[in-house]
Amino acid sequence: MDKDKIDKKDHILDVAERVFSDKGFDGASTRLISGEAGVNMAMLNYYFGSKEGLFLAVFQRKIASFQNILHNLGNDGSMSAWTKMEKYIEMYGDKVVNNNCFQKLLYQEMGMNRGNDLSNNLRDMLLKNVAELEKILKDGITAGEFKEDIDIPMVIATLYGTKNYIINTPMMSSALLGFDINDEESIETKLKPQIKSYMKNLLKAYLLK
């Protein structure tokens, strides 16, 4: 069946996503990926053309799902700007845990100075999400809800930077927070509530008049 093929490709992508995010692009060999996925090495090239093609496919699979999640939020006129921010924080707090291995991979690659198209694609993708945030913040200012002198780009850097710091340096954040960042239950019961609550308080204090 065709279904099996898709499942198999998907399985390879799952494994590749994990291995890439652990070892980085250069550190993850095709032998390791194929080995962990339980498929023949040649299948990677058969399906994805090349190692870079596989890497790209890992991202492209996710990009679509990220695309239109946020767009509805910014254009909803019935909510106050701050309520939108709270919704945004809620969503982003959930994304932290669900896709933390992909998020790690994403920002790892963004940090590299590869001349690839990939880097540009990723940047544009992220900028779309960021644009929604910008819109919410600007609307909040013009509506008189937020202070006029808030630093929008920096707020965005804080929002994503705080999250990245926690999930990208688990050794540090585990020691800081007092529980294991890599443990799924701890993430669900401790990290998610904590980061949501903190971020709301932090931004409430900074943004609201």
Add this chain to the structure above:
Amino acid sequence: MDKDKIDKKDHILDVAERVFSDKGFDGASTRLISGEAGVNMAMLNYYFGSKEGLFLAVFQRKIASFQNILHNLGNDGSMSAWTKMEKYIEMYGDKVVNNNCFQKLLYQEMGMNRGNDLSNNLRDMLLKNVAELEKILKDGITAGEFKEDIDIPMVIATLYGTKNYIINTPMMSSALLGFDINDEESIETKLKPQIKSYMKNLLKAYLLK
């Protein structure tokens, strides 16, 4: 002269620091590093034993200088907790620009899940810096200067995370901020003042009663 040897080693370390931070450990080949440094490939092993030894040496050279910078701050009783925080932010804002290529390398390596001793050493080193911040924040609470329900680990994550986000993903932050993050003059005249001012305002709103 022995001086020449030291200068040469130092030159190699400078180059290695930059190349490692650009390409990552696995992506940076010894041929590339030696080529950019203008030395024979074998000199890397001659001086540093191995590629990993070179990598380690890049860090060890910096670690010492980071060690005792912050310690004086926490134990100065004459300053208020908030003044200490401001001093901390000033210092950290300067560090952003001066060592941004090393900082990138540092957190790149911290993100990797290598079982190395290096990762543990780096974590311990960073935790020492973090401990000073923790002390300032705790003292501020007991002194009645800061709110009692502030989330100390999260504040630290925000402080370092915001900085890391900006310097580790220059493609994103350049687009966000509207100027080139990699341009030294822009960093000096724009980024440094902006990040200092923002971080003070942000934390003032969140920390102070």
Add this chain to the structure above:
DNA sequence: TTACACTAATCAATCGTTTGATTAATTTTG
């Protein structure tokens, strides 16, 4: 001479990729 600094050449290992052969599945043909 002796110890050190340095180089070109070379090493085995591993890299990503390609190959030719084999099997499984599908389509076409009689």
Add this chain to the structure above:
DNA sequence: CAAAATTAATCAAACGATTGATTAGTGTAA
């Protein structure tokens, strides 16, 4: 329908290139 032809999926083996590392030898200064 059944046989033949075609395509897709999979594999072990090997490819050339590159990796980090080592060697044997050259030059140099004390």
